[in-house]
Amino acid sequence: MNLWKRLMCYSRRHSPWIFHMNAGSCNGCDIELIASLTPRYDAEQLGVLHEGSPRHADILCISGPVTHNAAAAIKTVYGQVYGPKAVVAIGSCPASTNVFIDSRTLEGPLDRHIPVDVYVPGCPPRPDSILQGIAKAAEILAERGNHPPASESASETKSGEARQ
Amino acid sequence: MLWKNLWGGSRTLLYPARPTVSDNYRGLVLFEPSRCTGCAMCKFRCTSRAIEFTPGKGEFTWSYDPGQCTFCGRCVEGCKTHALSQEAACPPIYLSAGELKKSYTLVRKPPAPRPAATAPALKPKAGGAQ
Amino acid sequence: MNIVTALVRLLLFPGILFAVPAAWFFLWVERKAVARMQGRIGPPFMQPFFDFIKLLGKHVPPRAGVGGLLMMTWPLVAVASAGVAVGLLPVLPASGGFEGDLILLLGLMEVPSMCLIAAGFSSRSIFGEIGSAREAVLSVSYNVVFLLAILSIAASQHTFRLEALAQLPVSPLQVVGVVALLVCLPAKLHLNPFSLPNAEQEIYAGPLTEYAGPELALWELSHGLEWVAATGLVATLIAPQATAWWLAALVFVALSFAIVLLLSAVSAATARLQIDTTVRFYWQCTLVFAVLAVASALFMRFRS
Numbered sequence: 001m002n003l004w005k006r007l008m009c010y011s012r013r014h015s016p017w018i019f020h021m022n023a024g025s026c027n028g029c030d031i032e033l034i035a036s037l038t039p040r041y042d043a044e045q046l047g048v049l050h051e052g053s054p055r056h057a058d059i060l061c062i063s064g065p066v067t068h069n070a071a072a073a074i075k076t077v078y079g080q081v082y083g084p085k086a087v088v089a090i091g092s093c094p095a096s097t098n099v100f101i102d103s104r105t106l107e108g109p110l111d112r113h114i115p116v117d118v119y120v121p122g123c124p125p126r127p128d129s130i131l132q133g134i135a136k137a138a139e140i141l142a143e144r145g146n147h148p149p150a151s152e153s154a155s156e157t158k159s160g161e162a163r164q
Numbered sequence: 165m166l167w168k169n170l171w172g173g174s175r176t177l178l179y180p181a182r183p184t185v186s187d188n189y190r191g192l193v194l195f196e197p198s199r200c201t202g203c204a205m206c207k208f209r210c211t212s213r214a215i216e217f218t219p220g221k222g223e224f225t226w227s228y229d230p231g232q233c234t235f236c237g238r239c240v241e242g243c244k245t246h247a248l249s250q251e252a253a254c255p256p257i258y259l260s261a262g263e264l265k266k267s268y269t270l271v272r273k274p275p276a277p278r279p280a281a282t283a284p285a286l287k288p289k290a291g292g293a294q
Numbered sequence: 295m296n297i298v299t300a301l302v303r304l305l306l307f308p309g310i311l312f313a314v315p316a317a318w319f320f321l322w323v324e325r326k327a328v329a330r331m332q333g334r335i336g337p338p339f340m341q342p343f344f345d346f347i348k349l350l351g352k353h354v355p356p357r358a359g360v361g362g363l364l365m366m367t368w369p370l371v372a373v374a375s376a377g378v379a380v381g382l383l384p385v386l387p388a389s390g391g392f393e394g395d396l397i398l399l400l401g402l403m404e405v406p407s408m409c410l411i412a413a414g415f416s417s418r419s420i421f422g423e424i425g426s427a428r429e430a431v432l433s434v435s436y437n438v439v440f441l442l443a444i445l446s447i448a449a450s451q452h453t454f455r456l457e458a459l460a461q462l463p464v465s466p467l468q469v470v471g472v473v474a475l476l477v478c479l480p481a482k483l484h485l486n487p488f489s490l491p492n493a494e495q496e497i498y499a500g501p502l503t504e505y506a507g508p509e510l511a512l513w514e515l516s517h518g519l520e521w522v523a524a525t526g527l528v529a530t531l532i533a534p535q536a537t538a539w540w541l542a543a544l545v546f547v548a549l550s551f552a553i554v555l556l557l558s559a560v561s562a563a564t565a566r567l568q569i570d571t572t573v574r575f576y577w578q579c580t581l582v583f584a585v586l587a588v589a590s591a592l593f594m595r596f597r598s
Contacts, residue, residue, distance in 0.1 A: 007347055008347060008348070008350075008351045010344070011343075011344040011345075011347035011348040011351070012348050012351065014338075014341070014344045015341065015344045015345045015348045017345075038334075039174060039175050039176055039332055039333040039334040040175055040176060040177060040183075041176070041177060042174070042176040042177075042329075042334040042335050042336075044325070044329060044334060044335070044336055044337050045176060045178065045179055045334075045335045045336065045337065045338070046179055047337055047338070047341050047344065047345070049345075052500070052503070053421075053502070053503040053504075055503065055504060055505065055506040055510075056502075056505075056506060056510060058348070058352075082352045082353055082354050082506050082507060083352070083353045084352075084353070092212075092230075092231055092232065092233060092234060095231040095232075095261060096229070096231045096232040096261075098212050098232060098233075098234050099211050099212040099234050101212060101213050101232070109261070111261055116261070117259065118257055118258075118259060119231060119257060119258050119259070119260075119261065119263075120257050121230050121231055121233070121255040121256075121257070121258070121264070122235065122254065122255055123233075123234040123235050123236075125254070125255075126182075126185075126254050128177070128182040128183065128254070129254045129255070129257060131179060132180070132257055133257045135179070135180075136257060136259075140259075145351060166331040166559055166562055166563055169330065169331050169332060169333045170330050170331050172333075174329075174330065174333050174334050174335045175333050175334075176333075176334050176335045178335070
């Protein structure tokens with residue numbers, strides 16, 4: 001099945017569907033993410049579609065330092081994305097909570113809750129940086145699809161059944 | 165307008181082309197160790213604790229974490245010896261937390277020799293506290 | 295129509311073998327045309343095919359119980375009915391048909407949207423229910439006009455055979471009917487300005503919110519097949535008769551392509567209308583149109 005695997009790897013790299021979630025951000029990074037779908041930067045040339053449901057998406061784009069209200073929601077949505085999946089942390093807030101360090105309403109940087117694959121620094125990052133991050137995440141996704149780690153499929157099955 | 169768009173061509177930048185940024189774009193903070201005097205003004209002015217400064221006798225450690233940085237430029241404005249500047253390019257994406265963190269350990273330079281006291285004797289001692 | 299012809303039409307042309315690549319092609323044409331009209335580049339050529347393959351490879355855990363089985367059948371039924379609907383189109387001359395195949399075609403073209411409605415309700419998610427309710431309201435609105443337009447064309451010729459309808463000479467009644475059909479197509483295919491069930495900003499993904507992986511791939515395929523069937527129906531109604539089979543096929547594909555471009559232009563130029571505006575549009579404006587068409591058809595029939 002080598003041809004099928006190669007076709008699947010190629011398709012996964014060229015069709016990354018994103019779902020965007022705001023974990024308490026100031027909306028600057030969200031605006032820049034939506035700006036990357038506009039004609040000048042055009043994410044659709046890479047096959048990126050901004051999907052309306054996490055179950056449809058491959059790549060989860062999170063912006064914002066994770067607030068108390070968002071922490072549980074992030075984990076739920078991460079469980080709702082079916083594998084193979086990748087996570088992109090947009091902006092410096094999810095990487096390290098940026099200027100909100102020591103705030104008592106935050107639950108900390110994003111990688112305390114879900115595994116993050118690509119960090120796009122900037123405050124806010126430019127849309128072309130976000131596109132580079134999504135493209136890199138699509139490559140990581142394609143590689144991960146070829147060699148699924150055992151822990152990922154087990155945790156997904158549990159969370160997938162719990163959702164149903 | 166549809167017609168104009170259809171025949172006028174697209175304004176899209178073909179990936180991976182990126183637009184050029186202006187000259188005073190505030191990107192990654194670049195550190196010039198030879199100009200640093202260890203005053204820690206940058207750490208004081210930093211809004212997000214991206215700059216860490218560990219003082220010590222004779223040497224000090226200065227580190228900068230771009231993942232924590234908000235690229236505001238206060239450190240660059242506060243540095244009197246212009247040891248800090250901001251790169252006019254977008255910061256690069258990275259794959260693991262803390263990957264871009266840089267730290268330097270520098271030997272504290274001896275202070276510059278004071279200029280000879282040429283003030284007249286009438287001036288009080290405050291003139292010597294330069 | 296003997297069994298061999300039926301199988302050829304169902305499986306080869308314009309059946310599954312032609313319809314599935316045509317579905318991907320038309321989906322790509324629509325996305326590319328809308329992108330170009332918005333000043334963007336748009337996806338590369340094989341994009342819907344890659345989307346399909348990628349969706350087949352998602353690791354989706356199986357759903358438990360009867361609800362899961364039910365949710366799995368809706369996309370299968372939708373794809374099957376849309377594929378058979380494409381196979382029924384009278385593209386090639388003298389390809390045979392049977393009395394009443396127009397009724398079968400209309401019924402089969404309804405099934406994908408009914409499956410969408412049922413899927414939204416059976417997925418037990420609030421977004422699915424709202425999306426399905428909107429799709430149901432939309433379906434009730436445009437179907438009246440759609441069916442009246444086709445039936446008026448059919449009634450004026452006293453026939454329900456698709457082949458006979460495909461060979462009609464151009465008449466004012468036929469023009470009115472085809473224009474009414476074209477007005478209904480954006481609603482049928484969930485395009486702007488009638489794309490309410492797809493309203494992402496409001497109800498996430500609408501009826502398909504809980505679908506993923508291979509089932510979602512089948513939904514996308516059924517959407518593409520609906521494109522082929524709907525544009526193909528209009529194309530066969532307006533296509534001039536050609537004697538050579540390859541010429542007829544070419545004309546069919548070219549006309550469908552032109553209709554896809556027209557619908558993409560309409561979709562790129564307009565914004566999404568609210569549900570009450572949509573319903574009012576179909577029931578007040580176009581219903582008058584369709585009633586006129588039926589009345590004139592019956593009038594002509596009683597005169598002749």
